[in-house]
Amino acid sequence: MTTALYVSTQGKDTWSGKLAAPNAEGTDGPLASLAAARDAMRAGEADTTYVRGGTYHLTQTLELDARDAGHTFTAYQGEKPVISGGEVVHGFRDEGNGLYSAELAQRSDLDLTVGGVRQHVAQTGVRDPANPATSGWQVIGDAPGGAAKGVFTARGTVPEGIVAHDGLKVQALDYERLSDRIADVTAIDRGAHTIALGQESQYDLRAGGTYRLLNDPALIRDAGDFAWRESDHRLVLKPQDAAHFEEQGVVVPRLGTLVTLNKTHDVTLSGLTFTDGRWDGAAVVLSGGHSNELGGNTFSNVGTGVAAYASTGNRIAGNTLHDLADSGITLEQASDGNRVYANVIEHVGTLVKGGGGITSVGSSHLTISHNDISDTARYGISLKEWGDGQLNEDNLVEGNRVRHAGQxxxxxxxxxxxxxxxxxxxSVIRGNVVEDSGGLATARGSGEWLTDHKGWGISLDDLTSGVTVDGNRVTGTSWANIYVHGGHDNAVTNNAGVIDNPSDSFIRVEWVPKAGDLGRPADNVVTGNVIEGAQPMDHYATLLTAGTLTLDHNTVHNAPAKGAADVVADHVVVTAAGDGTHDADWAAAGAGGFAAGAELTHFW
Structure with a gap:
């Protein structure tokens, strides 16, 4: 019985795939494509395909379905196969002034890599690499007819020569900076200073918000900038290394999704690298299936790494995800019972600013544990329920290390x-380490940058109720280490926090006025926490219509007692390592502290 097949860049789809390398006669050997291996496993007895090193350029999504149950695609031992969804571009011509161009059959968009490094789509505004978050944005002005979602007024003049064309996009955020919209530009009215979007923003675009136009050659300024020129269908690039950029490899992502698992079960993808995916897609999509495993893979230069929709009981473990245009791992539409653990996720939201390292909408019975997440535009971990009938219940967020979120x-x-x-x-949030939660917005009207603005460490937002927040260490936040916004029966216990700014708090509890009486907090408990003020403070709690609240038995330093049984310490109580009681747990937070052993070994 043949239980394994092989795929190689030296292979042919007319061969049997039963050999790891071509035979001496050149008459048989490995297959050349994942699709051919999929079909061969469906037709035969093999249940595993070993993918040899090299780059496999997909021109269409590899689609797996119920026929692929029990099958595995995994890296050949010691080798690193790369699955690319991009088109390699050749034939650049020198246009002078550091610019080079190549004709494309299909227009480019907002993604481009050279030598595996993401380049910058040309934009309005001067981009400062030393201040990437706050540079390169233009300010939205007052709208004579009032703020709207589909059109906004630009403060100042739209650059001359920029007109609406196929490929020109705009990215816009309201001044509260809660959600961004990247949309086609359908019209520019220079007289009225207005820009119209092909797709409405989630929020009104009000004066003081920010925007940037994207993907026009007239905006190319710095080395690494690129854009699409509609007039002659050419990609225009200002390379950082003019002498060698083409041999390094210029790749335009074409596929949003590289692999789909549609109603599959017990399918494993392991040891593979997924790259060159479009900013608005997800490299691997699980839909409607269950009990699949994604382990030990790498995702880079894609939109979102993994997206699950109504897909349950999967394991997503031991992966590395970095340099992602949107998000790391997303779980939606009742993707219940999934386990997401021991992943390393960093540099998330390089283009789209509203996502996060691990996000969920309307999914329950999740375990999100021992992940390392760092450098995200908005969230480290976010689990949402919008009140549309898709609930979040019985979720566990444990032992994660989250750094530099909300940047x-x-x-x-x-x-x-x-x-x-x-x-x-x-639900339970316990044993996590959260450091430096950032927070960035712009001032209403003026558009001036507001740093350290609403950068919560742990946030229970918009009526979130019945959550236990226990044994976490939270430092380097703005406004509050832990935030309870409405909601009832939440317990904040045994956590340690350092408050850097006297105007901030360890705990902030307030109501949600737009929710009426339902938005009034009730029966929340804040006890047994260890709280350190980096400098003397007037308080450690901000209570704004906080409702019925038990706030007591906390140990504080550099702040006065709030509860009758609080203990005011005369020395530092939270050190760089911890508070002396949870140190071992916090040292084990993140992927390096995962101790499941055999649960990960078969992924490599």
């Missing part, structure tokens, strides 16, 4: 749960 938006931060229905979620 380009506000009201996000390290770990968030949002619950619009106010139902009891029975």
């Amino acid at each position: 380009e938006t506000a009201d996000g931060g390290g770990i968030e749960m949002l619950g619009r229905s106010g139902h009891d979620t029975h």
Whole structure:
């Protein structure tokens, strides 16, 4: 019985695929494509395909379905196969002034890599590499007819020569910087200073918000900039290394999704590198299936790494995801019972600013544990329920290490749960380490940058209820280490926090006015926490219509007691390592501290 097939860049799809390398006669050997291996496994007895090193350029998505149950695609031992969704571009001509161009049959968009490094789509505004979050944005002005979602007024003059054309896009954020919209530009009215979007923003685009036009050659300024020239269908690039950029490899991502698992079960993808995916897609999509495994893979220069829709009981573990245009791992539409653990996720939201390292909408019974997440535009981990009937229940967020989240938006931060229905979620956030949650917005009207603005460490937002927040270490946040916004029966216990700014707090509890009486907090508990003020403070709690609240038995330094049984310490109580009680747990936070052993070994 043949239980394995092989795929190689030296292979042929007319061969049997039963050999790891071509035979001496050149008459048989490995297959050349993943699609051919998929079909051969469906037709035969093999259940595993070993993918040899090299780059495999897909021209269409590899689609797996119920016929592929029990099958595995895995890296050949010691080798690193790369699955690319991009088109390699050749034939550049020198246009002078450092610019080179190549004709394309299909227009490019907002993604381009040279030598495996993401380049910068040309944009309005001067981009400063030393200040990437706040540079290169233009300010939205007052709209005579009032703010709108589909059109906004640009403050100042839209650059001459820029007209609406196929490929020109705009990215716009309201001043609260809660959500961005990247849309086609359908019209520019220079007289009225207005720009119209082909797709409406989630929020009104009000004066003081920010925007940038993208993907026009007239905006190319710095080395690494690129754009699409509609007039002659050419990609225009200002390379950083004019002498060698083409031999390094110029790749335009074409596929949004490289692999789909549609109603599959017990399919494994391991040891593979997924790259060159479009900014608006997900490299691997799981839809409607269950019990699949994604382990030990690498995702880079794609939109989102993994997206699951109504796909349950999967394991997503031990992967490395970096330099992602949008998000790391997303779980939506009742993707219940999934386990997401021991992943390393960094540099998330390089283009789209509203996502996060690991995000969920309307999914329950999740375990999100021992992940390392760093450098995200908005969230580290976010679990949302919008009150549309898709609930989040019985979720566990444990032992994660989240650093430098919320670097380009506000009201996000390290770990968030949002619950619009106010139902009891029975969820737990425990043993996590959250450091530096950022927070960035612009001032209403003026557009001046507001740093350290609503950068929560752990946020229970919009009526989130029934959550236990226990044994976490939170430092380097703005406004509050832990935020309770409405909601009831939340317990904030045994956490340690350092408050850097006297105007900020360890705990902030407030109501949600737009929700009426339902938005009034009730029966929340804040006890047994260890709280350190980096400098003397007037308080450690901000309470704004906080409702019925038990706030007591906390140990504080550099701040006065709030509860009758609080203990005021006369020395530092939270050190760089911890608070002396949870140090071992916090040292084990993140992917390096995962101790499941055999649960990961078969992925490599």
